[in-house]
Amino acid sequence: MAAPIAFEPPSIQKAWQAFLQHIPVVLVSWVGSIVLSLLAVLAYGLIIVAVSAIIGSSDAALGLGAVLAQLVQLPFSILASLLSVLLVAVPALYYERGEVVTISTAAQLLTGRWWRYVLAGLFFSLVTTIGFLLCILPGIAVALVTPVFVNRIFVTDMGIGEAFSQSFQVVYRSENGLSFVGLEVLTAIVAGLLALATCGLGGFVVIPMASFFLQNVAYQRGLLR
Numbered sequence: 001m002a003a004p005i006a007f008e009p010p011s012i013q014k015a016w017q018a019f020l021q022h023i024p025v026v027l028v029s030w031v032g033s034i035v036l037s038l039l040a041v042l043a044y045g046l047i048i049v050a051v052s053a054i055i056g057s058s059d060a061a062l063g064l065g066a067v068l069a070q071l072v073q074l075p076f077s078i079l080a081s082l083l084s085v086l087l088v089a090v091p092a093l094y095y096e097r098g099e100v101v102t103i104s105t106a107a108q109l110l111t112g113r114w115w116r117y118v119l120a121g122l123f124f125s126l127v128t129t130i131g132f133l134l135c136i137l138p139g140i141a142v143a144l145v146t147p148v149f150v151n152r153i154f155v156t157d158m159g160i161g162e163a164f165s166q167s168f169q170v171v172y173r174s175e176n177g178l179s180f181v182g183l184e185v186l187t188a189i190v191a192g193l194l195a196l197a198t199c200g201l202g203g204f205v206v207i208p209m210a211s212f213f214l215q216n217v218a219y220q221r222g223l224l225r
Contacts, residue, residue, distance in 0.1 A: 003098025006219035015213035018091065019205065021100045025090055026208045028103055033084040040076035044069040081121055082110050085150060087208055091215040092151040109154070120153045120160045127164070144181050145171050147214045151224055176221040184214055 008014070019026065051065030090101045093109070110117065124146075132139030145167045152163035171177045191210045195203035218224045 002096050002219055002225065005098055006095035006216065006224070008216070008220065010213055010216035010220055012209070012213065014216065015209045018094060018212040018216075019209045022090055022094070022208070022212075025086065025101055025103050025106050028106070029083050029086040029090070030204055033080045036076045036080035036083065040073040040080065043076060044073045047072050078118055082114065082117060085117065085121065086110075088147060088150040088211050088215075089154045091208075091212040092147075092154050094212070095215050095219055096151075096155040116160070117153065120149075120163070123160050123164070124149060141172070142168075144184055147184070147211070148218055148223055151215065151218070170223045174223060177223065180214075180217060180221055180223055183217060187214060 047069035048065045051068060055064070086106055089109070090106060093101050093105075124142075128139050128142045130139075131137075131142045145164070148167040148171055149164055152158060152167055153160065156163065158166070171181060187210045191203070191206040194206045195201075215224075
């Protein structure tokens, strides 16, 4: 059973207060994921240059370089993804436990079952990609399940497939599911406009706030329990 604060009426003020309480872990998530992403790009470029310098610039050499570069950058990309998903996982844990999530708590969480989170991320990315390839709209429908799916992965022990199936059902088949989707889309639009108006800087605040707000909404409307 989630903490009592999860079922309180959501508001922008409450999302703001929750964000302020979690600035350290949010900052680590943002900075860490950005740095690791840049390192992944740098590693990719260096491998390509090194292979070209050693073997040459033939098509075969470039192909080999691309494969090696992708293998080298893979750990950086995985770590960046794990840190970035904290922007959704931290709000989920906060409302589930009713306690502020510290940096140490987040670190223990990621290192404890990192394989589960990596597999869940790969599964969700694959399903979303297939959805976009089919006709875009299915991909959007899957992407809108993200808040509930991440919650189920981080706060429960259910299997990845079961977590996705349950998340999809509560979002699109429950009484308040479609209203949650509408609010999710509206929140994304507002957050996007605010980030755009501030040259991206506002995104560092409004995106975590949106995550806290939507988790609160999902609990309060019965999508999460």
